Amino acid sequence: xxxxxxxxxxxxxxxxxxxxxxxxxxxxxxxxxxxxxxxxxxxxxxxxxxxxxxxxxxxxxxxxxxxxxxxxxxxxxxxxxxxxxxxxxxxxxxxxxxxxxxxxxxxxxxxxxxxxxxxxxxxxxxxxxxxxxxxxxxxxxxxxxxxxxxxxxxxxxxxxxxxxxxxxxxxxxxxxxxxxxxxxxxxxxxxxxxxxxxxxxxxxxxxxxxxxxxxxxxxxxxxxxxxxxxxxxxxxxxxxxxxxxxxxxxxxxxxxxxxxxxxxxxxxxxxxxxxxxxxxxxxxxxxxxxxxxxxxxxxxxxxxxxxxxxxxxxxxxxxxxxxxxxxxxxxxxxxxxxxxxxxxxxxxxxxxxxxxxxxxxxxxxxxxxxxxxxxxxxxxxxxxxxxxxxxxxxxxxxxxxxxxxxxxxxxxxxxxxxxxxxxxxxxxxxxxxxxxxxxxxxxxxxxxxxxxxxxxxxxxxxxxxxxxxxxxxxxxxxxxxxxxxxxxxxxxxxxxxxxxxxxxxxxxxxxx
Amino acid sequence: xxxxxxxxxxxxxxxxxxxxxxxxxxxxxxxxxxxxxxxxxxxxxxxxxxxxxxxxxxxxxxxxxxxxxxxxxxxxxxxxxxxxxxxxxxxxxxxxxxxxxxxxxxxxxxxxxxxxxxxxxxxxxxxxxxxxxxxxxxxxxxxxxxxxxxxxxxxxxxxxxxxxxxxxxxxxxxxxxxxxxxxxxxxxxxxxxxxxxxxxxxxxxxxxxxxxxxxxxxxxxxxxxxxxxxxxxxxxxxxxxxxxxxxxxxxxxxxxxxxxxxxxxxxxxxxxxxxxxxxxxxxxxxxxxxxxxxxxxxxxxxxxxxxxxxxxxxx
Numbered sequence: 001x002x003x004x005x006x007x008x009x010x011x012x013x014x015x016x017x018x019x020x021x022x023x024x025x026x027x028x029x030x031x032x033x034x035x036x037x038x039x040x041x042x043x044x045x046x047x048x049x050x051x052x053x054x055x056x057x058x059x060x061x062x063x064x065x066x067x068x069x070x071x072x073x074x075x076x077x078x079x080x081x082x083x084x085x086x087x088x089x090x091x092x093x094x095x096x097x098x099x100x101x102x103x104x105x106x107x108x109x110x111x112x113x114x115x116x117x118x119x120x121x122x123x124x125x126x127x128x129x130x131x132x133x134x135x136x137x138x139x140x141x142x143x144x145x146x147x148x149x150x151x152x153x154x155x156x157x158x159x160x161x162x163x164x165x166x167x168x169x170x171x172x173x174x175x176x177x178x179x180x181x182x183x184x185x186x187x188x189x190x191x192x193x194x195x196x197x198x199x200x201x202x203x204x205x206x207x208x209x210x211x212x213x214x215x216x217x218x219x220x221x222x223x224x225x226x227x228x229x230x231x232x233x234x235x236x237x238x239x240x241x242x243x244x245x246x247x248x249x250x251x252x253x254x255x256x257x258x259x260x261x262x263x264x265x266x267x268x269x270x271x272x273x274x275x276x277x278x279x280x281x282x283x284x285x286x287x288x289x290x291x292x293x294x295x296x297x298x299x300x301x302x303x304x305x306x307x308x309x310x311x312x313x314x315x316x317x318x319x320x321x322x323x324x325x326x327x328x329x330x331x332x333x334x335x336x337x338x339x340x341x342x343x344x345x346x347x348x349x350x351x352x353x354x355x356x357x358x359x360x361x362x363x364x365x366x367x368x369x370x371x372x373x374x375x376x377x378x379x380x381x382x383x384x385x386x387x388x389x390x391x392x393x394x395x396x397x398x399x400x401x402x403x404x405x406x407x408x409x410x411x412x413x414x415x416x417x418x419x420x421x422x423x424x425x426x427x428x429x430x431x432x433x434x435x436x437x438x439x440x441x442x443x444x445x446x447x448x449x450x451x452x453x454x455x456x457x458x459x460x461x462x463x464x465x466x467x468x469x470x471x472x473x474x475x476x477x478x479x480x481x482x483x484x485x486x487x488x489x490x491x492x493x494x495x496x497x498x499x500x501x502x503x504x505x506x507x508x509x510x511x512x
Numbered sequence: 513x514x515x516x517x518x519x520x521x522x523x524x525x526x527x528x529x530x531x532x533x534x535x536x537x538x539x540x541x542x543x544x545x546x547x548x549x550x551x552x553x554x555x556x557x558x559x560x561x562x563x564x565x566x567x568x569x570x571x572x573x574x575x576x577x578x579x580x581x582x583x584x585x586x587x588x589x590x591x592x593x594x595x596x597x598x599x600x601x602x603x604x605x606x607x608x609x610x611x612x613x614x615x616x617x618x619x620x621x622x623x624x625x626x627x628x629x630x631x632x633x634x635x636x637x638x639x640x641x642x643x644x645x646x647x648x649x650x651x652x653x654x655x656x657x658x659x660x661x662x663x664x665x666x667x668x669x670x671x672x673x674x675x676x677x678x679x680x681x682x683x684x685x686x687x688x689x690x691x692x693x694x695x696x697x698x699x700x701x702x703x704x705x706x707x708x709x710x711x712x713x714x715x716x717x718x719x720x721x722x723x724x725x726x727x728x729x730x731x732x733x734x735x736x737x738x739x740x741x742x743x744x745x746x747x748x749x750x751x752x753x754x755x756x757x758x759x760x761x762x763x764x765x766x767x768x769x770x771x772x773x774x775x776x777x778x779x780x781x782x783x784x785x786x787x788x789x790x791x792x793x794x795x796x797x798x799x800x801x802x803x804x805x806x807x808x809x810x811x812x813x814x815x816x817x818x819x820x821x822x823x824x825x826x827x
């Protein structure tokens with residue numbers, strides 16, 4: 001009797017296991033194209049660099065999907081442009097060997113590097129330049145409007161391309177060095193979301209959405225070959241999970257590490273190096289000028305005086321970020337180092353509010369559900385209460401809800417967000433942008449800067465615009481978050497500054 | 513038997529249909545637009561409108577639903593709004609990961625519950641029994657995500673014995689797979705094991721008061737022998753019932769654990785697709801979860817029959 005029962009019990013377990021195996025097969029969670037190598041102690045050239053990042057690409061197509069994550073991974077690694085930004089933010093040639101600008105600023109003559117091939121074997125030539133740049137008009141994401149001046153490209157010879165503008169635009173080289181200037185193979189744009197074909201030092205081996213992007217060295221690369229055989233980009237939605245992976249040896253480096261509260265302990269640990277480079281991002285407290293009270297410049301200046309930026313930086317980043325006094329970041333060519341025009345001064349804030357005749361101001365403050373924004377909102381709320389302004393906090397899921405309610409429908413009085421796009425100060429020239437700021441003089445300055453034919457006059461006009469925006473207190477610019485890179489001692493050559501383009505990984509090596 | 517299967521299939525179809533409508537309406541009511549969420553902060557209204565048209569979001573809600581249902585009828589789970597790829601393979605892959613995790617969690621739970629439950633019952637009233645009982649009470653009170661964080665801190669960050677997170681598929685290396693599975697399975701299984709252990713203990717205590725147990729003892733069996741021969745199997749019936757309920761809980765618990773351990777299962781996929789307002793992907797995940805829960809229930813019913821021969825005769 002009991003043996004029969006035993007058999008049944010066994011059968012029950014067997015059934016469970018068999019079902020589970022049948023259902024799961026054995027490919028559970030496998031990458032689309034599994035890669036064999038996972039060498040750790042092998043020779044340097046065979047090394048794999050495992051890099052931890054925060055925001056994950058939705059797909060591989062940055063021409064139709066926004067967010068910095070996609071081009072951050074692909075630009076400079078898989079895709080390349082005619083020009084690129086070096087670590088100091090200077091525009092230098094890449095697939096072009098050089099270029100000349102006509103006197104009227106309307107034509108750019110590029111000479112192209114010879115012998116360059118796309119990873120699918122197609123040659124890179126002037127026809128590919130024409131195809132790629134004229135295709136920008138059809139992009140759906142990543143601000144194709146920045147290259148709106150581009151009219152057409154003429155193929156002069158296979159190694160010479162003439163870029164023709166409708167009107168002069170001094171910013172064209174800068175944008176060509178970013179995602180908009182990426183060169184695509186004309187015969188490989190049908191499935192950009194899943195297949196990336198470029199001329200770069202790496203190719204995409206596999207992408208498991210939201211989890212892991214694997215790059216492998218392109219051995220047919222035209223320039224200096226990548227120093228590692230493979231790069232695993234691991235995506236961590238949670239900053240502390242990323243920090244744990246770093247500590248337990250799950251990744252070799254973290255780029256744009258966000259666990260600010262853990263930086264001190266990483267710095268104290270001799271196994272790790274921590275660098276805080278520059279970034280293009282601006283964290284700004286915006287005031288909706290559609291609200292009559294906030295349309296008064298004195299009220300905006302009062303709010304600027306009321307906020308203790310030092311406390312904000314301490315609360316949101318543990319004190320590692322650079323305080324900002326205006327909408328430009330230190331690496332922008334038009335950045336002017338100056339004293340804080342609106343120093344923390346609650347008495348001055350109260351005086352300005354009294355001058356404006358504003359009492360008992362009640363403002364709705366929409367806050368993205370991100371740690372930095374939550375921390376800032378607490379400081380801002382109490383600072384505003386100290387000068388008699390009541391801010392009602394409304395947490396909104398980011399991006400979905402915030403983008404819908406605040407950015408698109410303008411349903412807010414105050415909000416705070418991290419603008420990561422480079423040189424996005426021109427948004428202050430767009431009166432229908434979410435903060436509804438409008439100053440015709442600023443618009444004129446931006447237009448003049450764009451039309452400038454030399455760098456100096458571009459910088460002059462931009463500086464004028466920025467100064468006017470600061471004078472209008474169009475926002476409370478809080479800080480420029482640092483680009484924090486944590487790496488083990490075995491990792492060499494990690495880029496430290498984030499320029500709002502790609503993370504160049506070809507020069508990174510792993511020893512040991 | 514055939515009737516039972518048909519009835520179950522009917523229940524599944526109905527549940528899935530209701531679930532799909534609820535999810536569809538909920539996501540439509542929720543603020544946020546997939547096109548907007550994808551294009552970033554600097555997209556122009558024209559770009560958003562163009563993408564909405566491309567994704568078919570400019571159609572009426574019922575039209576979108578009918579379109580989705582039509583796709584489902586042809587066996588396709590649809591094309592994701594955010595990845596622009598068919599969601600079927602991705603959801604299937606995530607399901608396998610979650611199932612393996614739940615299975616491992618269940619094994620851990622059983623490995624904990626059987627000995628501790630038995631011991632606590634046998635040693636009831638003595639110091640060690642009481643201590644075990646108290647320990648399981650503590651186990652129940654610890655949320656699984658906290659257990660996960662503690663395990664990571666101790667075994668990954670401090671001791672470097674195991675990875676802090678991530679996932680290696682069995683085909684990519686069984687060793688790596690197991691190493692990555694241990695901590696999440698423990699985090700998931702500890703709490704469930706504690707709960708199961710308490711059920712087993714009280715069921716065993718109930719059984720011990722039964723006449724047939726007294727008879728067994730009268731035949732000269734020790735308390736332990738009687739429990740093993742006659743008690744355990746009878747006590748298992750309520751335990752299997754609880755396990756069935758717990759399995760659904762385990763799936764939900766896996767969602768949290770997947771986030772803590774960065775595991776690409778159904779939970780991570782669901783969180784991501786809701787954040788992207790990727791209706792197609794959310795629907796696919798919900799369909800799979802409904803299917804899984806019903807399949808697990810069916811499995812539990814089968815186990816009942818194996819454990820308790822009386823039920824076999826009744827069918």
